[in-house]
Amino acid sequence: MMTNNFQTKQSVLLFFTLMILASCKQEKKELIHDNILLKEWTGPYGGVPAFDQINIKDIKPAMLKGMELKLKEIDAIANNKELATFENTIVEMERAGAEFDRVNKYYGVLSSNMSTPEFREIKTELSPVLSEFNSKISQNEKLFQRIKTVYEASLENPLPTDQQRVLNLTYKRFEMNGAKLSPQKKARYTTINKELSSLYTKFSNNVLHDEENYVTYLNASQLDGLPEEFIKSAAKTATDKGQEGMYAITNTRSSIDPFLTYSNERDLRKLVFNNYYSRGDNGDDYDNNKLVAKILKLRRERVELLGYKNYAEWRLQDRMAKTPEKAMELMEAVWPAAIARVAEEVKDMQAVADKNGDQITIAPWDYRFYAEKVRKEKYDLDSDEVKQYLQLDKLTEAMHYVAGRLFNYQFTPLPRGTVPVFHDDVKVWEVTNKTTEENIGLWYLDPYAREGKRSGAWANQYRSYSTFDGKKNVLASNNSNFVKPAPGEALLVSWDDATTFFHEFGHALHFFSANVKYPTLNGGVRDYTEFQSQLLERWLLTDDVINNYLVHKKNGQPMPAELITKIKNAATFNKGFITTEYLASAIMDMKFHLADPSNIDVDKFERETLTELNMPKELPMRHRTPHFSHVFSGESYATAYYGYIWADVLTADASEAFAEAPGGFYDEEMANKLIKYLFAPRNAIDPAKAYRLFRGRDAKIEALMKDRGFSVAK
Structure with a gap:
């Protein structure tokens, strides 16, 4: 009788548990029923975002509800009475927050591509709320104790490689975001994050205002x-x-x-x-100098709570460089050669100006103008002539060709209306494996500038690849800011813009080629993920692309051999300008975060630092501090802008490997190694180890210096 009573009680308990779970699921369905932004994506290709149904009024309630639902799931994980395991803690964390992730994709598209004054108000309201939401997860004591339990157990009994990597990254992320702090320090940490999030939004809105007005x-x-x-x-x-x-x-x-x-x-x-x-630096209500000073102070205070000397030390610990000293060592090795080349370039330009009787001294607003004249005189190369062969549509075809040769991908344009888009300018392609015809995902292209779209070019993904909960395909996008051509005209771009176009497509290919089980492994190390995209730039100058896709806009004739020769001969032309304007911003980013911010005068610090660097007066930084959105409208690039030059060392070195291969840049064996070690693993392998697996050794800075035509110090 005792056994039967026990079984009866167990059955009743199970029945009520199932009822409660069913009720929770029903409640969740009802909560998201009326807001399209929270709903599971439907339609073809594994479901796609309902971009055509975005209503600005739905954003705030959907974001708030998405946060609420995710926090409930996180609390359920944290309060699980069972012993913490990888499956019931880490995997459940990977799974949590599907609704929030969906609405956050819409939020990101509006923020970057379709920002309006109404949306900016919503973003201003939501920024501190989002910050607090993130803090509630990263500083959840019970949750961290479960993560810690799994982590410490793995030190004695390591998990399978990919699981261990996810666990290590998760533990480190929580540790770096205050999980070990006392309750009092956690409260201050959270307050700082909320204040910073508001400052980031205001900084971004101010830059956008000055771009529009x-x-x-x-x-x-x-x-x-x-x-x-x-x-x-x-x-x-x-x-x-x-x-x-x-x-x-x-x-x-x-x-x-x-x-x-x-x-x-x-x-x-x-x-x-x-x-x-002068964007963000006009002494008006949209001036960003005081905002930058506040940001620097709060960042320093926050990392001091964690026991770090400065923000750069905290930030770089999980990057390839590891320390700010290592990052500075690379930049300082390149800087003297870069400014020496600028001096040569300015001398050439001044000679042209004098020869023309222009009676001017080269100033920053003259650099591009006279550089173009030097290019014509020294290399007989006219940028506008080159531009006639750089049609955006043909460049798009060229990128797809390269993806087909290296990755075995087929890009098929979808008829308009097949899937929803957020603007009529957006085009979509299906990406498939050419051999198996398996769907890899969709590629969205948003090429044109518009009001409300942030400047520059970037790539992102609406859905990343994973298999832990069933295989998911990739939805990736590339976004540019080309000036829309007049009706019926081909969009012609500069060589630099064509290079950037290939660069951002490299990010998309990195997304598409992912072969990881868990979403966390789709993340990236900032000074490494730029490497894959920078490497893809090199295929723009391959013969296959030049001969088949760089054709004249009027007669369709391929670029003449003599023009190709001129382009290749001028490959290192203007590298002083290109390297110096970038490095100045990267060094400034690092020095701001190493300096004592307690009484910092941002404008004065910028001027004095440039003087100390012996910055050539004839050119500006690529991004002056008051509009340096990479660094001050968020944190992904803060003390990490150096990552482009770090990645370019890898790029130059890897390019030499392709150049030396029997099949050149389309060598099949090299392409397979490229995918296996550099693209498919994403963050499943430590980047330094991944590069060594590809190259057989570490990258050498000499490849970069040679690539840019700089002298190498003995």
């Missing part, structure tokens, strides 16, 4: 020297802004670069230059 309108008499295609685009942009008959130079890089390169109007070049490089 400093537009230079030209009349027909002020177009001397500008290419025909640029003039047509500028006219369309002006018309779109209600200035029919005028020509608009917007305050974005894609607009100012060609203007500064070709305009014969020096006073206008100076005006456009100052508008662009």
Whole structure:
């Protein structure tokens, strides 16, 4: 009888447990029923975002509900009475928050691609809430104790390699975000994060304001020297802004670069230059200097709570460089050669100006203009002539060709309306394995600049690859800011823009080629993930791409051999400018975070640091501090902007491996190693180990110096 009573009680308990679970699931369904942004993605290709149904009014309630639902799932994991294991703790954490992840994708698209004044208000309200939400997870004491239990057990009995990597990354992430702090320090840590999140949003909004509101309108008499295609685009942009008959130079890089390169109007070049490089630094309500000072102080205080001397020391511990000293060592090794090359470039430009009788001394707004004249004189290479062969549509085909040769991918354009998009400019391709015809995912391309879209170019993914809960395909996007051409005109881009286009596609290929079980392993190490994308840039100069896709916009003829030779001969041209403008920003980023921020004057610190560096007066930093969004509108690049030069050492070294292979850049064996060791593992392997598996040794800085045509110090 005792056994039967016990079994009866167990059955009743099981019945009520199932009822409660069913009730919870039903409640969850009802909670998300009315908000499309929380709903599971439906439709073809494993389900796709309902971009066509985004309503700005749905964003805030959906984000709040998504956070609430995820926190409930996290609390359930933290309060589990069973002994903590990898399966019931780490795997459940990997699984938690599906609704929040979905709405957060929409939130990210609006933030980067479709920001409006109404959305910016919502973002301002949500930023501190999101920060507090993240702190509630990263500082959940019960949750961390469970993670710690699993981690400590693994020190004696290691888990399978991929599980151990997920566990190590999870433990480190919690440790770095205050999980070991006392309750009092945790409270302060959370408060700092909330304040920082608001400052990041304000910084970003201020930059966007200055990009949108400093537009230079030209009349027909002020177009001397500008290419025909640029003039047509500028006219369309002006018309779109209600200035029919005028020509608009917007305050974005894609607009100012060609203007500064070709305009014969020096006073206008100076005006456009100052508008662009003064973003966030105009002494008005949108000035970012005081915000930067606050950000630096709060970042220092926060890491001091964790026992670190400065923000850079804290940030770099899980990067390839490991320490700020290592990162600075690389930058300081390259800097002297870079500014020495700038001096040579300026001398050449001044000679051209003097020869023309221009009676000027090269200033920052002259650099691109006279560099182009030197290019023509020294290499007989006209950038506008090259541009006639760089059509965006053909470059897109070229990237797909490279992906087919290296990764065995097929890109098939989808008819408009097949899947929802967030703007009519967005095009979508299905990505499949050419051999098996298996769907790899979808590739979204959003190429054009618009109001509310942040400047620059970037890649992201709406869904990443994983298999732990069933195989998921990849939804990836590339986003650019090309000035939209006039109707019926081909979009022609500069060589630099074409290189960037390939670069960002490299990120997308990194997403598509992932072969990992757990979502955490899809993350990246900042000074490593730029390597894969920078490496893909090298295929732009391969013969297959040049001969088949770089064709003239009018007659479709391939780029002539003599022009190709000129391009290759000029491969190291202007590398002083390119390296110095970048490195100045990267060094400034590091020095700001190593300095004592207690009484910092941001503008003064920037000027004094540039003086100490012997920064050439003829060019600016790529990103001046008041608009350095990489570093001050969030934290992913803070003390990590050096990562591009770190990754370029790997890039130059890996390029030599391809160049030396029997099949060159399309060598099958090298391509297989590229995928196996550098693309597919994502963050499942320590980056330094992964590179050694690919190359058989560590990368050498000499490859970078040779690649840029710099002298190597003995």
